[in-house]
Every structure is written in C-alpha cells, then in structure tokens.
Amino acid sequence: MSGSMWRGDGVDLDAYLRRVGVRGDVAPDLSTLRRLHTAHVGAIAFDNLDALLGRTEVPIDLDSVQDKIVRQGRGGWCLEQVVLTAAVLDRIGFTFTAFAGRTRIRTGDKFGPALHVALLVELDGERWLHDVSFGAHGLHEPIRFAENARLDGDWSFDLVREPSGEHVLRLLRPDGPVELYGFTTDVRYPSDFELLNHFCLTHPRSPFNKRMVLQRTRPEVRHLLVGTALTELRPGEPPVVRELDETEALSAPEEVFGITLEPGDVQTLRKTLAGP
Structure with missing residues (x-):
C-alpha cells in the first residue's frame, strides 16, 4: 500500500469516518461503498470558496485536503474531494480507477473541458460509478456501471451510452431526464488532477472562480447556491x-451547507459579494 499513488497509507481513516458520521467496521465491499457514499455527500459540501478568498492556490495534495475538509470542517471542490475519497477507498482496500467527465447540466455542452472527476470501483466482476462531488444534482449512492443501468428511489438516475461511445449520467426527473455529464473510461491519474485544478482556479472560462458555488x-x-441564488430541490417537486x-448569503455557507469559515474569510466574502 505504501507505494500506491492514491496515498491510502497517508489518510487518517478514523478522522474521516468521524467527519462523515460512519460507524462500525468498513471493508472493500458494496455495503461499505454505499455507506461511505451516502455519508460523504450528506456531510461534505461542494465548496469553491478558496477561489474567492484570494487564495493563490488550492492545494490538492492529500495532507492539505485532509486538513481543510476533515480537520477544519470545510467542503471542497471536485478534485479535492476525489483526492480524499480515493485515499480512503485505497486504505480500505478497494480497487478503482479515476475518469474525467464533461459537465452538461445547465450548459448542454458536450464538448466543454472535462473538469469533473469521479471513480469507477471494481467489485466482484462489476464496476460501480462512485461520485461524491457532483453536488446538488449528483448521486447519493453508487450506480452500477453498465449500459442502461438505473438507480431508482426518491432521486433516480440512469446511465446511457451515446453512439460516440460516451457514457452519460442522467438525473430522472418527473418532467424528463436531465443530462449531468458525459464521460469515457480513459484512466486519469493524480498528475492530471493538477492541470484541472489549475484551470478551475485561474482560467477565465472556469465556472468556479468568479462567484460562490456551494452544493x-x-x-x-x-x-445549490450560485452567486446569491439559492435553489432548493426536493424529490418529485419543482425546484424552488x-x-x-x-x-443571508454570508450565513449560508454554515447554516445551509455546514461549512465552517473563519471570521476573516466571512469579511473577505462580504467584499467579494459587494463587487468592485
């Protein structure tokens, strides 16, 4: 394990399990994967605040990510959360690969940059899509990675494959399916994450460095909070x-999203909301 690129040997598993509220034994099986997935998305928000707080970098090495998300009680954006969860799964003994997807929700763009990263976990001859960081519209538990797979419940999803070969994860709403992102299974590595992270933090076309995005x-x-617009989603109901x-916007990180901020960070956000 010491040689794993996912750094399972460096994760504080007990602290992570306390952070997400998982009790009892964990093992590399589907029951554990489901428990971890549901607990993680309930406890840890998508949080792009560092990009708005004057940070010159958002480090995605495991030690920095653990300090921020596990010890400080913050959320993190997709790449930070994947670094953390990959280390956790590696430590427990899961086998998995990472992939990158092109977000389609709200844009419908099939050809934008592949900025979203998630994991495919291998279990008993099957693969499961484990994605804890897509936010308000994303999965609450893993979905089996197979053509026309479905995950039914209050929040339902399916996977379809397009003629191009891309797989598309869709949220199934009463008024019809909503495409979340498309992806191929080309393997991505931690070194790829650094490039994506730099784009998200610095590029003019990044969706994450100009306004609050909390989920x-x-x-x-x-x-879902984008700027100062708060969307509330409930099963089977229209968005509010x-x-x-x-x-309200300054208190939302803690009160709505469970994100702990330092007082100085709140003051910086106040200036950001006020604009130039």
Whole structure:
C-alpha cells in the first residue's frame, strides 16, 4: 500500500469516518461503498470558496485536503474531494480507477473541458460509478456501471451510452431526464488532477472562480447556491429558487451547507459579494 499513488497509507481513516458520521467496521465491499457514499455527500459540501478568498492556490495534495475538509470542517471542490475519497477507498482496500467527465447540466455542452472527476470501483466482476462531488444534482449512492443501468428511489438516475461511445449520467426527473455529464473510461491519474485544478482556479472560462458555488446533497433536500441564488430541490417537486440578501448569503455557507469559515474569510466574502 505504501507505494500506491492514491496515498491510502497517508489518510487518517478514523478522522474521516468521524467527519462523515460512519460507524462500525468498513471493508472493500458494496455495503461499505454505499455507506461511505451516502455519508460523504450528506456531510461534505461542494465548496469553491478558496477561489474567492484570494487564495493563490488550492492545494490538492492529500495532507492539505485532509486538513481543510476533515480537520477544519470545510467542503471542497471536485478534485479535492476525489483526492480524499480515493485515499480512503485505497486504505480500505478497494480497487478503482479515476475518469474525467464533461459537465452538461445547465450548459448542454458536450464538448466543454472535462473538469469533473469521479471513480469507477471494481467489485466482484462489476464496476460501480462512485461520485461524491457532483453536488446538488449528483448521486447519493453508487450506480452500477453498465449500459442502461438505473438507480431508482426518491432521486433516480440512469446511465446511457451515446453512439460516440460516451457514457452519460442522467438525473430522472418527473418532467424528463436531465443530462449531468458525459464521460469515457480513459484512466486519469493524480498528475492530471493538477492541470484541472489549475484551470478551475485561474482560467477565465472556469465556472468556479468568479462567484460562490456551494452544493449539498441530503436524502430529503438538496441545496445549490450560485452567486446569491439559492435553489432548493426536493424529490418529485419543482425546484424552488430564492435570491438571498447579503446577510443571508454570508450565513449560508454554515447554516445551509455546514461549512465552517473563519471570521476573516466571512469579511473577505462580504467584499467579494459587494463587487468592485
């Protein structure tokens, strides 16, 4: 394990399990994978705040990510969360690969940059899509990686394959399916994450470095904050969108998304919301 690129030997597994609220034994099996997935998305929000707080970098080495998400009680964006969960799965003994997907929700763009990263976990001759960081519209537990696979429940999803060969994860809403992202299974490595991370933090076309994007996935309700627009999603109901005033927007990270911020960070965000 000491030679694994996913750094399972460097993760504080007990601290992570406490952070997400998982109790009992864990093992490299489907039951554990489901428990970890559901617990992680309920406890840890998608959080792009570092990009708005004047940070010149968002480090994605395991030690930095653990300190931020596990010890400081923050969330993280996709790449940070994948680094953390990959180390956790590696430590437990799972076998998996990483891939990158092109986000389609809200844009419908099949050809944008592949910025979203998730994992394919191998178990008993099958593979499972394990994606804890897509946010408010994403999976609450793994879905079997197979053509026309479905995950049914209050929140339902399926996987379809397009003629191009891309797989597409879709959220199945009462008014029809919503494409979340398309991907191939080309293997990505931690060194690839560094390039994607730099794009997300610095590129003019990055969707994550200009305004707050916070997301949290819980069984009964999901929240998405983009700028000052807060969307509440409930199973089988139309989305409810509300514009927050400055006070509400500054309190939302902690009150809605469970993100712990330092007082100085809140003041910096206040200036960001006020604009130039």
